[in-house]
Amino acid sequence: MAGPIWYRYLFGPNLNRTHRSPETARPDGRVARRGWPYQPRSLEKHADSILGWASALWSLSYYSSPLLLCYLYRKGYICSSKLVPFSQYVGTVLVCLLGVACLRGWGRWRNSEYVQFITILEETRKNHIPSNKKKLASYDFDFSHWPADFNWKEVSNPKLSKGGVSLLKPEPRHRGAADSILNTVRTLPCHIISFLIAHSFGRRMLYPGSVGLLQKAMRPMLQQGQARLVEELNGQRSKLIACDGNEIDAMFVDRRSEGGANGKTLVICCEGNAGFYEVGCMNTPLEGGYSVLGWNHPGFGGSTGVPFPQNEANAMDVVIQFAVHKLGFQLTDIVVYAWSIGGFTASWAVMSYPEIKALVLDASFDDLLPLALKVMPDSWRPLVTYTVRQYMNLNNAEQLCKYQGPVLLIRRTKDEIITTTGPEDITANRGNDLLLRLLQFRYPKIMTDEGVASVRQWLAAGSQLEEAELYSRYEVDDDWCVSVLQSYQTDTHTPFPWAVGEDMTPEGRRQLALFLARKYMRNFETTHCTPLPASEFHHPWSL
Known part of the structure; x- marks a missing residue:
C-alpha cells in the first residue's frame, strides 16, 4: 500500500x-x-x-x-x-x-x-x-x-522442520518391484493423471468452499456474519502467517472477563468443507458461553492458499501457537471442536499437541477413501485410491489414536454425507468406524470379537429406545464399569492402550464395551448440515 x-x-x-x-x-x-x-x-x-x-x-x-x-x-x-x-x-x-x-x-x-x-x-x-x-x-x-497480527516465526516451535514446515507423516513406500525403474515408467501416466485430478476438480470437489464463485455468492451472508461477531460479540479479527506463507483469517471472541465458568476455556473450531467461521460451527460454543477461536481453511474467505492436507496442518499449527503465545491460553485450557471434514485438522492438532484438554468431533469420519470411492465409478478405484493416499490422505482415525485425552464423537443419525450407502442405513455411517478404531486401540482386550459385536449392535440401534433395550439386555452396570476402569487406572498409571479386560468373562467385556461406546459417542437425531445446538455440546467423558 x-x-x-x-x-x-x-x-x-x-x-x-x-x-x-x-x-x-x-x-x-x-x-x-x-x-x-x-x-x-x-x-x-x-x-x-x-x-x-x-x-x-x-x-x-x-x-x-x-x-x-x-x-x-x-x-x-x-x-x-x-x-x-x-x-x-x-x-x-x-x-x-x-x-x-x-x-x-x-x-x-x-x-x-x-x-x-x-x-x-x-x-x-x-x-x-x-x-x-x-x-x-x-x-x-x-x-x-x-x-499481519501474528507470525509463526515469533515463537520457537519444535514441531517444525528445518525448512519451517510442520511435516505430515508420509505414506510408507514398499521395496521390491514397486521401486523398479520399469514399474515407475509404467505407472507414470497414472501419476500424472492423479496429480492433475487432485489439483483441478478433485480439490474443489473435496473443498467446494474454496471455489471463488461460491464465495462470491455467499459474500453477503459472510459479511453479515462478520458484522455480528465484531459488533455484537466484540470479536477480534486477526491475520496469522503460517510457516508455508499462507495468511490465515481468524476470529477470536474473548469471554474470560465475563466471569462465567466456560469463559476460561478456549474452544478452537475447525469448519467443514464448505464452512466459514462467519456462519459456521463457531456459534455452538459461543451460545454456551465459551471463549472461541475460529479460522478459515486456506483458500476460504480471507485465508490464502489451497486446502491440501499439509497446508491445513500448517494453518492449524499457527492457530494453536496464536492461542497460546498471543491470546494467553494454556494448552490444558483448550478444547478443539470440529465439524465434518474439520476432523482432520482437529485430530492433527491433538496428535501434535497432546496436552490439549479435550476433543469434540461432530459428524466426522475415520478415513476419506471409502467416501471418495462411493462417489466415483468402480473402474476408477485404483486411480482414486492412489490420488487420495498421495494428495488428500485425511486419515482421521490414525491421527486420533495417537491422542491420550478425552474424546467425544457426535453422530448424526440421519447423516446423508458421510455414509457409504444412504442416510436410511445408520450402520454405513463412517462415524461408526471412527468409534470402533478408537475403542479397539485404547481397549484392545475389551474390544475382542464379542466386544466389537455388541458395539456394532448398539451402533445399529435406530432410536434411544432400542439403545436402552440393548443396554438392559446385557445388564450393563455403569457403577461396576466405572469401578473396573478406575481400579485399572489407579494400579497401572499407563497410557493407552490398556490391558483392562484381559482376564474378564465375555459378559463382562460386552458390558464394558457398551458402556465405553455410550461414553465416547452421543447420537443427535438430524442430518449432516443441521447446526449443532449448544445443549448438545458437552465436555467429553473422562475417568
Whole structure:
C-alpha cells in the first residue's frame, strides 16, 4: 500500500462496512448504535460493479477453460492468423478495465469515508501499535490488505522442520518391484493423471468452499456474519502467517472477563468443507458461553492458499501457537471442536499437541477413501485410491489414536454425507468406524470379537429406545464399569492402550464395551448440515 496517494485509491482495498465503535461516527456526524455498510458514490459504485463482473467472468472462464479451449480448437480459432487479432482484443479490454479502475479511484478520493479509512490503514501499516489496530478493526475490507497480527516465526516451535514446515507423516513406500525403474515408467501416466485430478476438480470437489464463485455468492451472508461477531460479540479479527506463507483469517471472541465458568476455556473450531467461521460451527460454543477461536481453511474467505492436507496442518499449527503465545491460553485450557471434514485438522492438532484438554468431533469420519470411492465409478478405484493416499490422505482415525485425552464423537443419525450407502442405513455411517478404531486401540482386550459385536449392535440401534433395550439386555452396570476402569487406572498409571479386560468373562467385556461406546459417542437425531445446538455440546467423558 505504501506509495503515491493516487496509488492508494487506485489499488486500495474494497471497503465493505464500518463496524460500531466508540471512536467511530457516521458520515453525517451522528453517534452510531450499530455498524453501517459502506456507501460508495455513483462513480465508484458503477466502476466497482464493472470490475466485479469482469472478475466473475474471469473466474467462470478459468473453470470452464478446458471445455472452451476444446471448442475453439474444433472451430479452428486457435491458429496464428486469428491469435493476433484476439490478443489485440484482449489488450483493448485490459486498457478499458484500467480506465474503469482509475474512475473508481477518483470516486474513492472524493468520498470522505473512504479517505478516512485509507488514512487509518496507512498509519497502521507504518506504526503497528494497538491504538491504530483498534481503529482499523472498525472496518471490514479486503483481508489481503490487513496487516499481519501474528507470525509463526515469533515463537520457537519444535514441531517444525528445518525448512519451517510442520511435516505430515508420509505414506510408507514398499521395496521390491514397486521401486523398479520399469514399474515407475509404467505407472507414470497414472501419476500424472492423479496429480492433475487432485489439483483441478478433485480439490474443489473435496473443498467446494474454496471455489471463488461460491464465495462470491455467499459474500453477503459472510459479511453479515462478520458484522455480528465484531459488533455484537466484540470479536477480534486477526491475520496469522503460517510457516508455508499462507495468511490465515481468524476470529477470536474473548469471554474470560465475563466471569462465567466456560469463559476460561478456549474452544478452537475447525469448519467443514464448505464452512466459514462467519456462519459456521463457531456459534455452538459461543451460545454456551465459551471463549472461541475460529479460522478459515486456506483458500476460504480471507485465508490464502489451497486446502491440501499439509497446508491445513500448517494453518492449524499457527492457530494453536496464536492461542497460546498471543491470546494467553494454556494448552490444558483448550478444547478443539470440529465439524465434518474439520476432523482432520482437529485430530492433527491433538496428535501434535497432546496436552490439549479435550476433543469434540461432530459428524466426522475415520478415513476419506471409502467416501471418495462411493462417489466415483468402480473402474476408477485404483486411480482414486492412489490420488487420495498421495494428495488428500485425511486419515482421521490414525491421527486420533495417537491422542491420550478425552474424546467425544457426535453422530448424526440421519447423516446423508458421510455414509457409504444412504442416510436410511445408520450402520454405513463412517462415524461408526471412527468409534470402533478408537475403542479397539485404547481397549484392545475389551474390544475382542464379542466386544466389537455388541458395539456394532448398539451402533445399529435406530432410536434411544432400542439403545436402552440393548443396554438392559446385557445388564450393563455403569457403577461396576466405572469401578473396573478406575481400579485399572489407579494400579497401572499407563497410557493407552490398556490391558483392562484381559482376564474378564465375555459378559463382562460386552458390558464394558457398551458402556465405553455410550461414553465416547452421543447420537443427535438430524442430518449432516443441521447446526449443532449448544445443549448438545458437552465436555467429553473422562475417568
